Amino acid sequence: LRILGMQSAQKEGFDFVTPTNIDGPVEHWMTLVEAEMVSSLHTITHQSIQDYTQMExxxxxxxxxxxxxxxxxxxxxxxxxxxxxxxxxxxxxxxxxxxxxxxxxxxxxxxxxxxxxxxxxxxxxxxxxxxxxxxxxxxxxxxxxxxxxxxxxxxxxxxxxxxxxx
Structure with missing residues (x-):
């Protein structure tokens, strides 16, 4: 199994830049999911800040x-x-x-x-x-x-x- 992204309770979501495999102990793959969440949000935020100047x-x-x-x-x-x-x-x-x-x-x-x-x-x-x-x-x-x-x-x-x- 792989985790492809995250979604909030309000249904706002994003895809991970790199999907995360959920193999092995939960404490291991949850740490990987958290790291990918941070990394993906960094990338998405950076792109969004650039998009601000390119769009109305x-x-x-x-x-x-x-x-x-x-x-x-x-x-x-x-x-x-x-x-x-x-x-x-x-x-x-x-x-x-x-x-x-x-x-x-x-x-x-x-x-x-x-x-x-x-x-x-x-x-x-x-x-x-x-x-x-x-x-x-x-x-x-x-x-x-x-x-x-x-x-x-x-x-x-x-x-x-x-x-x-x-």
């Missing part, structure tokens, strides 16, 4: 390939990257464009995050399978907080990533 976010989220935990990890990684990138684009505190809202990368990011929230709200208003609905509902909460943080940066004119506001 709502399609990425609705994909069966994007597990709930991967959607959270991927969204948070890319949000952090976008915030860091916006701070880098602002340049030094003496940069005159940093005080001009039309040129403020954080202001642009806030608009992008608001659009992403609106996209999630549109998704949740339509019929969704239970797994996708849970992913969307969870991301809505996380995304509101993420947008509010960036909104606070814009409001308080935070222009340095080393400011302890986040």
């Amino acid at each position: 976010r709502t399609a990425w989220l609705a994909s069966e390939k994007t597990l709930g935990m991967c959607s959270l990890a991927g969204s948070q990684i890319w949000w952090t990257y976008q915030v860091e990138h916006a701070f880098q684009a602002l340049g030094s505190p003496n940069n005159e464009t940093s005080n001009n809202k039309a040129l403020n990368p954080l202001d642009e990011l806030e608009k992008k995050l608001t659009k992403q929230l609106n996209d999630l709200v549109s998704m949740v208003r339509n019929p969704l399978d239970s797994i996708t609905r849970k992913k969307v509902n969870t991301l809505l909460i996380i995304d509101v907080h993420a947008r509010d943080i960036v909104e606070g940066f814009v409001r308080d004119n935070i222009i340095n990533k080393k400011a302890f506001a986040w």
